[in-house]
Amino acid sequence: MPLTTTARLMDGTALAAEVLATAARDTTALTEQTGVAPCLATVLVGDDPGSATYVKMKQNRCAKAGIRSRHVALPATVSTAEVVDAVGRLSADPEVHGILVQHPAPPAVDERAVFEAIDPRKDVDGVTLHSYAAMSFGLEGFASCTPGGIMRLLDAYEVELAGRQAVVVGRSPILGKPVGMLLLGRDATVTYCHSRTRDLPEITRTADVLVAAVGRPELLRGGWIKPGAVVIDAGYNPGNVGDVEFDSAARRASLITPVPGGVGPMTIAVLLEQTVLAATRQLGVALASAAAGSQSTD
Numbered sequence: 283m284p285l286t287t288t289a290r291l292m293d294g295t296a297l298a299a300e301v302l303a304t305a306a307r308d309t310t311a312l313t314e315q316t317g318v319a320p321c322l323a324t325v326l327v328g329d330d331p332g333s334a335t336y337v338k339m340k341q342n343r344c345a346k347a348g349i350r351s352r353h354v355a356l357p358a359t360v361s362t363a364e365v366v367d368a369v370g371r372l373s374a375d376p377e378v379h380g381i382l383v384q385h386p387a388p389p390a391v392d393e394r395a396v397f398e399a400i401d402p403r404k405d406v407d408g409v410t411l412h413s414y415a416a417m418s419f420g421l422e423g424f425a426s427c428t429p430g431g432i433m434r435l436l437d438a439y440e441v442e443l444a445g446r447q448a449v450v451v452g453r454s455p456i457l458g459k460p461v462g463m464l465l466l467g468r469d470a471t472v473t474y475c476h477s478r479t480r481d482l483p484e485i486t487r488t489a490d491v492l493v494a495a496v497g498r499p500e501l502l503r504g505g506w507i508k509p510g511a512v513v514i515d516a517g518y519n520p521g522n523v524g525d526v527e528f529d530s531a532a533r534r535a536s537l538i539t540p541v542p543g544g545v546g547p548m549t550i551a552v553l554l555e556q557t558v559l560a561a562t563r564q565l566g567v568a569l570a571s572a573a574a575g576s577q578s579t580d
């Protein structure tokens with residue numbers, strides 16, 4: 283039977299291409315003005331193939347935009363102190379403008395301690411406590427990339443947020459928690475759901491804007507979605523499967539992000555955009571572009 287999809291797709295691939303094109307133009311302008319190209323340092327601890335793929339994708343995107351990258355690979359057996367030391371050296375290196383530590387670190391490594399070794403001015407991935415606090419208070423800083431990308435998608439599709447019910451399923455430090463804070467900053471009424479939430483479907487059915495950020499393949503079914511809701515699937519499970527059962531959800535939603543091609547590409551686009559912005563600030567120049575002036579997290 284043919285699928286009847288009623289929801290409009292939110293095209294993250296197309297929006298990311300626009301953001302990346304601006305980042306590339308800004309990189310050219312910055313490099314011409316200062317003689318220095320922005321540089322993103324990537325840190326990968328351990329040998330998780332998925333993480334290695336994401337880091338490679340980030341490096342490839344950097345190369346296409348004219349952003350230099352520096353890579354630090356550390357074995358899974360490394361101690362927290364050694365990773366903190368490596369990140370600390372990148373923080374102190376004036377040639378590095380942005381630092382990305384790929385999540386998750388192996389269980390024996392204290393990821394929070396590692397994140398906190400990132401100089402907040404170089405925290406283009408928005409993972410430090412400083413960035414989280416600044417974002418929560420609507421102050422200048424870098425948003426966590428996936429939440430930042432989600433907000434850009436919502437704005438591009440002119441989704442009204444003020445006064446709407448937003449439900450975030452998931453409370454991870456780099457995805458669920460910060461996206462809820464960004465939605466709150468835009469005057470949505472935010473409910474967080476998590477593994478101890480009772481009657482999850484009853485709560486998700488109240489959502490005008492539903493963000494699935496739980497990391498469980500197709501957990502959220504069509505019947506859990508309020509007719510006409512905006513559904514953001516931030517799941518990145520193996521095999522490119524999201525957290526939302528797409529076909530049934532698309533029959534109820536008004537707008538929905540696909541997986542792949544929705545939130546994922548925006549994560550990397552925001553990372554590059556923030557890297558260029560970090561370099562611009564550190565090099566003490568002003569760029570006229572939209573990206574350089576559009577980093578308000580309020």
Ligand SMILES: Nc1nc2c(c(=O)[nH]1)N[C@@H](CN(C=O)c1ccc(C(=O)N[C@@H](CCC(=O)O)C(=O)O)cc1)CN2
Pocket residue numbers: 336337382383384385386407427428456518522541542543544545546547548549550
């Ligand atoms: N330090 C961080 N670690 C992690 C983050 C992050 O933002 N910072 N996010 C995720 C994984 N991630 C980036 O690291 C990521 C996931 C998915 C995609 C993406 O573009 N996916 C594509 C499909 C990919 C493919 O074709 O294979 C899509 O959805 O269209 C980008 C980045 C965890 N770790």
